[in-house]
Amino acid sequence: MSIPGSVQVIGPVEESDELIIRPLGAGQEVGRSCIMLEFKGKKIMLDIGIHPGHTGMEALPFVDLIEADEVDLLLVSHFHLDHSGALPWFLLKTAFKGRCFMTHATKAIYRWLLSDYIKVSNISSDHILYTDQDLEASMEKIEVLNFHEEKEVKGIKFWAYHAGHVLGAAMFMIEIAGVKVLYTGDFSRQEDRHLMAAEIPSVKPDVMIVESTYGTHIHEKREERESRFTGIIHDIVNRGGRCLIPVFALGRAQELLLILDEYWSLHPELHDIPIYYASSLAKKCMAVYQTYINAMNEKIRRQIAINNPFVFKHISNLKSIDHFEDVGPCVVMASPGMMQSGLSRELFELWCTDAKNGVIIAGYCVEGTLAKTILSEPEEVTLMNGNKALLKMSVDYISFSAHTDYEQTSEFIRILRPPNIVLVHGEANEMNRLKAALQREFEGEKMTIYNPKNTVAIVLRFRGEKMAKVMGSLASSVTGERGKSKKLSGILVKRNFNYHILAPSDLPKYTDLTISTVTQRQSLSFAGSFDILKNSLLHLAKDIKIEESKKNPTVRVFNTVDVSYDAENKFVTLEWIASPLNDVYADAVLASILQVDACSRTTRPADIVAPPGEGSANPDTSFDHFKECVMDTLQDIFGRDCVSKVKTQQTTVDIVVNNHKATLDFDKLEVKCETDEGLEQIVTSVVTRLHKTLIPIVHQTT
């Protein structure tokens, strides 16, 4: 099913049944989440993160494989760098002109988180993806949506569910032409101290793009995990050590602070040991946590009316390492979470050689970061200045990252039962294990699981049945009956994958579309007299109506084109209501008038022989003319002698060629030849063609 490289779509893009899912990042890896969704000519990008293990352009997802200006919609699930880190770059440095959405809380925190990232990353300016100004400017381009609020962009309907994980984290349900795709982003089904568990969507998706960070792991229980965490910290400070907890500045850190603050309140003996939280960023974002309580769980929402749980009693802020007095045991929470650089790295390098000290890795860490390296407990670590140092401090790993585990994921899938599952955001091995486990668990069910690599597209086919609503007078006059088929004709209106069929007269009633009439009026100079005009028109058409009473006599030809003649100024005006058919009639009339005009300019009016008789007599004269023409033509073809002479009253003609005799009956326009079919056919075609050319057109009213 998976085809590598670029995707070829045959046929009109919009009518294609192919849904293409293509990870540009986070395909069999963690970091730089970016997934492209293409269906019915719409392109949606889900998240645009950076890889925490790389810097500069290397950290970007493979966005060079797509055309940024073709992306209609960009949805950002939450504020973590691996989901939103490249957003300012994408919004400002590419040709992207679609719309970008995130939740209120995400947007408010995103601004400060990325600004912090710019400061912390501290890389040379030619590697920098964007500046603080770019970030500021990107705020203008980001739109917000509330949880559960439905939005529609170019026919793409989407809304967000609570995802747990961090404040403002969202799962997006995207619906295009009736096909629903759920993108979970990072989610957690476990309620914690301040966030609610991820919601179960009320509608079932056809495709689910789900994170697989923890693969088949099963988290330890929240209570156990918390007591282990507080226990280790207690041990470290008891032995006189310093405890370092590297964390993401925002998100899980708030949860850890809530735990620590509570633990310290319950243990008065610890009150002398300071807890520092070294993040000016968190301080900045406190207002955000105090404001968007509607995105948190019920407990917090109730508590906030009484006092604010985010006002901590035992935790002090630490502005920078310069303000830090390193005198004895303490607990320090510092960012960044994977100790790539910044304060957590500095403190680590300061403390790593003392066995009394300890570090607790509390979140997920990506390959290639220091945090991941020390988890394998190496004897030495490389410092930022390139020197090596012995690693003696204790290293513990307690996962507090609110990602789903196997139990939660499989429960989530069991409830929603999506027929297609796409795994993203997980390392290749974990992903494979998860895929295998899910396949085992849901064996025998119609469920396909994919785990595409970066840039590899998955093509799913959705044969969407197109349903149209028949409305208004059309619906009342034509209704379906079993076993009968009825004619239905009307205007089909297609808007955002919705079809309606209406009678033309109902169009303004049910839509904002209006019906117009265009009248055309062409004028040209005409040298001849009205009689000449009239006669020439009589040659052209059978049904003409003449009105001479007016100042300017008018002839109505084909019942559509009004030809009026202005004798004073010598010009003719054609007037008709525009439509493709009427335009053709008008052109015919015009051509005929032009021809007569050209003649009348070269010859004197008197030279033009008016056909004898008028009106009713006219068809007969033209019929005689037709007869003559037939005779001439037949004589030209077969030779003068072969065609018998005809008298005026005679209605049949005999044609004798090579002893075969064909008889032509003018009244019926029939040719009969007993002996030679070929002859019969030739004569027939000659006669019918001539008849079509010479006999005036009779307008058929529709």
Place this chain on the structure above:
Amino acid sequence: MTSIIKFQPLSGVWGEGPPCYILQIDEFRFLLDCGWDDLTGIPYLEELKKHVTKIDAVLISYPDLLHLGALPHFVGNLGLCCPIYATVPVHKMGQMFLYDYFMSRHNEEEFKHWDLDDVDLAFDSITQLKYNQSLNLSGKGFGLTITPLSAGHMIGGTVWKIMKIGEEDIYYAVDFNHKKERHLNGCDLDKINKPSLFITDAYNASYIQARRRTRDEQLLAGILHTLRNGGNVLIAVDTAARVLELGHMLDQLWRSKESGLHPYSLALINNLAYNVIEFAKSQIEWMSDKLMRSFEGARNNPFQFKHVNICHNMAELQKVPGPKVVLASSPDLEFGFARELFMNWCQDKKNCVILTTRPSCGTLGRLLIDNPSPGIVELEVRKRVELRGRELESHYRIQREEEYRIKKETMMDDSDDSDVDEDADIKMIGIFQGASRVNHDLFIKAGMESKIESGSLFKAARSKYPMFPHVEEKIKFDDYGEFIKQEDYFLIDNVYEKEVVEKSYGRRQSDAEVEAQLPTKCVSHFVKFDIQCSVVFIDFEGRSDGESIQKILEHMKPRRLIVTRGAEEAVKSLIAVSSQVSPETTIYSPQLREVLDVTTETYIYQVKLKDSLVSSLNLQRGKDAELSWVEGYLQMESDTLHGDDTRNSNTKSITPIDAMDEGETFVACLEPMPLLEITPHDTVFVNELKLSDFKQVLAKNGIGSEFSGGVLWCAQGTIALRRQDAGRLTVEGALSDDYYRIRHLLYDQYAIL
């Protein structure tokens, strides 16, 4: 397949009664709002009782009394148990409105209609929704979808959209505001086009509003003038909705140095002011784009007031130095601190009372708007006083019947010898009394705010906890026993000093006694007030005015319109106006309790388009849609799995829920017609061309054109385009190449079917 739609107003038609309507779609009955009239309570109570068991869902549009005030009565006393739908802020702020109303009322009289438990009960059954969140109803309402849309006016204010699957849309939009305000966005009504049924009020139909700027200036000028003369300004506002707009605006004014307001103070007083502001702070996502942006960018919470002193009782307010501007509830001066302050201040020429909304007829507020200098007015002074001394003893000693009699007697006594100034003081006692009696909200005293406002994540220097106000009584005694307090044996003369002691005493009693036996009583008497202060009405009610409503209707062109609430002239004028701007609209204005049948004979059914038909379509663009003429045969097919399509694909059928027969279902199917059988049809030109737009198209193609007398002359004046009435266009010109070129361009502007 057409649904039966019925509309029955229980209140709020041909008059200014509170809105309450029943909308019935087939068997499902919605109750649209259920308002409370402060003077009469629920005038439609009897009628409502008949319907209460039949109601399946309640939709609430605004958090004020006018729109949800009857809810506690409904749920608490009539036993309404269906789901109630409202947006998150309507839920929160609605609760504030009702708490404040109850407490204000309770402070001055026995309020018997409902109590705070009923409020809690009612709000527990509310399902909270977000804007644009579509909710599919289940059970009896299967197939119905309700969606709240933003309406402006008040935070969380809602225009309800009600849809039945496969059918048309109904909108219930009252009191909306299309204009952007400081703290709110305008309503989304301009996105609605030709709804099947539009229900709106005519309250403002014949009302013309001054421009916002003018009103703002008027307010500032009024405030400054009064303050500089040493007077106080009372601004009567509601509890938790419009007060946000005014509070935010005034706080901003105080912040700017040029305003000259710095030396004066600003206060907000109502029973729940702290909670209202806290909730407002956490509802930024429901407010205007501007506020949201400023919060995201600079983390300035607009309701982190710098200059507004938040007060919950008169004592706190008195600490705020004057001259001051006070925002107080209620807006109609019928109850609450606003009435109390009015009585205190109205006899002083220096003071100023600003009314911000037009309350209903018969209220003091309305009286003042209609006649800003009424001279001497007789007003009812209501208050709750505690029993004390002999009275208190007798209260426990004498039987219940006797109690009532004595109460009445003392009531007469009280009203005889108390004067107005004292009344004001006495009331302060009742405030805490009311709060504690019902044991609902923990009061956070003024000190708490500073702590939370600091917004600090970290250790606060001092910590305070919310607690019930309590003063310990020290008992002094000597060898001869406890000191006799002479004051205890006085009558009510010296109340203010002893307030604290009395209060704690009262509380201890309340713990032991049943509520009805609380030693408090309500008294009321009429006092004549000589109204000397200036009274100004400045419209801050945040509703669209008549002209805007007309424009909205003109743009929307609803197919059917129900006109509700509004004075008779207003209803008539709205009917006249809408039949003028939107002649195709059918307009209804039902009488009270009339069951209006608004079922229409609209035929709608769904057909499946065969792939061969879809691929034969020649779609053309017209506005934001694509159009095509379609010719086909309509056939009924049994809706079984399509055997011809068994390859490995995700067959996805979005079949309509349209069970025509039980068992086998049949689906209408549209097949293409063979070419030969197609009969010609009249060509349709879709789109309406603006000549000015076409001028640009011409310019792009290198053809010069010029307007002259409404006619577009092109190609050196040889060809003229004329637009007659709507949808008619004439091209006129001499025969030339240009003629055909222009005609070609013109045709491109239309979808020609």
